[in-house]
Amino acid sequence: MRQIISTIIFYKRLVIPALIVSIAFGFLGMIPPGGNFSLKTVGFSYFLNSILFHYLIYEIRHPEEYYFYYNLGFNKLELWGINLFISFVLSLIFIIA
């Protein structure tokens, strides 16, 4: 249970900025005449944005926060793995929907 809550806390920080930017990318599809909002674009850009925001938030802006997760039994590689896995699943949902 502890691991699940820690994972949620870790990922919560990434999901909102990554989603906002990805939805903005989705709306870019409406710019050309006859264009539509594209969930596929949201999905693809969400995966890339989650990596970008992980780097910006945890590696650049708040590197000390890693110690919170280290003390809870995670290492950096696992945190990157968690991000990639959850983001891949969410991206897939957007792309398939």
Place this chain on the structure above:
Amino acid sequence: MNELHVDSVMKSFGGRQVLTDVFLSCSRGEIIGILGKNGAGKSTLMKIIFGSMQADQKFVRIENKIIKGLRDNQNLVSYLPQNHFLPNHVKVSTIISLFCNKANASLLKTNDLIRPMLDKKTGQLSAGEKRILEVFLIIHSDAKYTLIDEPFNGVSPIYKEAIKNLIKEHSKRKGFIITDHDYRNVLDIADRIILIHDGGTKEIHEKEGLKFWGYISENQE
């Protein structure tokens, strides 16, 4: 063997050898104070013991288990870094439940200093409050050994006393390695003092030793 054992630690940064000859041991029930000038390698040593920093060479053993990285020290070592490490978007009560077992969590939640913070998110706390929370969390964690880097930094004198009392109380069941530039507070609670000098560790038995190795001046008390 209830002991944290560290030796053969070597670490250099850009050609500068910071740690060359480190030997350290800490038993459960013991408080080890680490002192050293700025840049002596105190925090580096703590991070190497914890496993969050790679050393050029190291040997760390905790109660018959050889620690090579973070994965090996789960429930054995907790570490309080110098800077604030708690995420700002989480409620204090949630963090306490994550860090502590049930008994310690309820103990912490009823503590007079912590109780007023419980419903706040850590981002709403002042720097001093955040530091007190971080120190208390680490002390109450389930780990058998606790490494504390600058616990008194930015904390009011009255709370420094509370921190010292808490470390003393918890040292009955776990080992502490503590470092702080406020050396008087470290001397107050430490059972043994280790000075890092020229990359090596020197055990200090009397305050005069700190003067001899140039950590404090001759007229300092």
